[in-house]
Amino acid sequence: MRVELIDKAVKPIDEFISKETEMLPFSREKGFIPIEIDEANFHTLSLFSDDRELVGIDGGNSNIISAPNFSVDFIRAAAVYYRGKKRIKAEKKEFFCITKAENKNEKITYSIDAIGDSFFKISPISSKMETLDGEKYNLEISSVAGIVRRLAELNLAVQINAANANIIIDGSVKAKYAEEMELLQKLRERESIGFLSKTSRMLTKNASSLNSALNELGPKASWYYHPIFRINNPYYPGEMYFVKLSAKSKHVFKLEVLNGDAQRFIQAISMNSDDPVFHGYPYCLIDADKFARVTNNEKEYLKTLFLSKIKNKHKMQYLLSNSDAHDILDNIG
Incomplete structure (x- = not known):
């Protein structure tokens, strides 16, 4: 019975993924003007030597105790420093995030206390959230720790004391809240910084996978693709690229460069992305993930x-x- 059901379920998926891809990117983001995919916009990466440090930053969190009116989470942000393929050092900041619901004038707000490595200030958060681009939603108490972890990662990046280092952060450059935007503006003062997304759900105009379309069309060598959108969004301070960082990799990632020489930056992280543990993914981020992860x-x-x-x-x-x-x-x- 189950095999018969699977046979029936597989057929529409086979048909769906086999449809022809329309070569025009699609985005719901405001101010994103798509540019038709063109083979001329693939740029092959060459061998490159950069003596500057490469710093990978990631964060991890896990809920320890939760109730309808409070939550206790453990958060860890980690930075791992590399020069070439050699790890120089690693540092981490970790703390308990204590979130408590409070009713103030018939409005629920969340007070937040950081117990541990206190390296940035956390303001109370309203349960009625509005992002910088106007999206409104109800914030559950269980989601507060994710926001705090993101702020911890950005604050750690701001505090990196390594002149001229290439800094790569797990995640997106888009600012959802004013606190993020303030930190991103501080990061723009640094020479070279980018954000790499582990997953991307971006689509083409006919709802095919944008990553897959580029992967299928691109050269067998390592490459970056740009431009993909003309961006006019004040809350998106970076430039978007798609990258295949190793010729042996099957993966294409979205990379957002905040500032600096983008080609030089991409070539620098590609030289840190040839480890067989995960071809095409910067090893400094693999390492940062290990240091930041909160295990079961x-x-x-x-x-x-x-x-x-x-x-x-x-x-x-x-x-x-x-x-x-x-x-x-x-x-x-």
Whole structure:
């Protein structure tokens, strides 16, 4: 029965992915004017030597305890320094993010305390959020830690004390909130900085995968593709590229360069992207991910330790019972 269903389910997907790709990028972002895909815009990367440091930055977070009115998360931001293919040093900032819901004049706001490496200030956040480009949504308390982690990554980048270093940050250059925009403006003062997205869901005009279209059309060598859009958006301070950083790679990534010589920057990170662990992905970011990641074992250890220190265990038990029904069902054999 299941095999028959799979046969029926596979057919429409086969037909869908086999459709002809329309060679015009598509974006919902304001101020993004698409430029038709052209083979002339592929630029092959050459061997390149850069004696400047390459710094990879990433962050990790894990929820330790959550209830409808508070959340305890552990956040870690890491920076890993390379010169050539040799790691020079690594540094990390880690802290507990304590988020508490408060009702002020019939409006829910979230107060945030950072307990640990306190290296930036966190202001209260409203549950009624509005992004810089006007999108409005209700912010759940469980999503606050993701915003704080992003601010931690950007603040760590601002504080990097390495003159003329190439800095590559996991994620996007787009600013959603005023605090992000302020930090991105500070980062523009640095010589060379970019943002690399692990995943990209960008499409062409007829809803084909943009990454796949470029990968299929591009040369077998390593390359970067530009221009893809003419961008006129005040909250998007970078320039967009698509890159295949190793000839052996099957992956194309979206790279957004904030400032500096983009070609030189791309060539520099490509020289750090030929490790067989993940061909075509900068090893400094692989390393930063390892340093920043909060493992399940670490999460469970912190949770156990945290709960053992709580004095009012009776009240805590009732609070946690509001949010652990899914866990109980998941563990029922």
